[in-house]
Amino acid sequence: MSNKTTANVKSYTGRKKRLFDELSGWLFASPAILGFLIFILGPMIASLYLSMTDYTIVVKPNFIGFRNYVELFTSSTSLFFQALKVTAYYVALSVPMQIIFSYSIALLLHQRVKCLSFFRTAFYLPTIVPLVASSMVWMWLLNPDLGFLNEILRALNLPTSQWIYAQETVIPTLALMSVWSSGGAMLIFLAALQDIPNVYYEAIYIDGGNSIDKLRYVTIPMTTPTIFFNLVMGLINGFQVFVQPYIMTEGGPKNSSLMYVFYLYREAFTHQNMGNACAIAWILFIIIMAFTALIFKTSQNWVYYEGE
DSSP states (O other): OOHHHHHHHHHHHHHHHHHHHHHHHHHHHHHHHHHHIIIIIHHHHHHHHHTTEEOOSSSOOEEOTTHHHHHHHHOTTOOHHHHHHHHHHHHHHHHHHHHHHHHHHHHHHTSOOTTHHHHHHHHHGGGGSOHHHHHHHHHHHTOTTTOHHHHHHHHTTOOOOOGGGSTTTHHHHHHHHHGGGOHHHHHHHHHHHHTSOHHHHHHHHHTTOOHHHHIIIIIHHHTHHHHHHHHHHHHHHHHTOOHHIIIIITTOSTTTTOOHHHHHHIIIIISOOHHHHHHHHHHHHHHHHHHHHHHHHHHTTTOOOTTO
């Protein structure tokens, strides 16, 4: 066999192997690709179209352009701005509280103490409790007359609270409840703390630094990527909170806990206004994207990556 024939055979074999590798790759990736196209991209495109229609499920969609969006911003009967204000207030309270609490607990659990595994499990356990079940428990704890928290306040001769049953305290109470399920963020912070090399702490010690110096100059800067991640995830989850207001307050009292997603739910399944609900959903998508982009833009000023 000539050298030219041998080269042709090798070239054909190489192309055949590359083709087989490409087909195998697409085959193994096809479940994820099809899942994205069918269950994410497809419904998103459909909801974008429905947001520009007058659609009540039982009637064929009637295309009306951007009228749903205009009515949300201009209608005097729309609760859009109320839901947006309530949700923004909740996010502004709950996200910093969750980050500060979970970071503090992670710092404590990073120390060498007895029964460390028990404490780590105990703080993470509320995360896996179903939200419906935990909401029912919190309703009992927050009962103004027979609730456990008010009983503690009475025993200490402190003023009691109406908690979720008063307009002034319902959102701070729901934000305080969100700390209960911040075990996931705590676990991520704990993993980040364990990844910090001890050589940095030794350098601080040699220079005469104390624990505050270690926290300020090593621990916090080295965990800023994790803080950034938990901040973004907390923001996204905060804007999409639904179960607590649905189970505990039903948006009350007087729409003071009308969260954005609960407002979307009411428009879609109570008032049967699917077109309006899709418009609300797309506005939420834009809001979350804008805040996420803003955080990414500002992250270069305060997030430190070790490789940089």
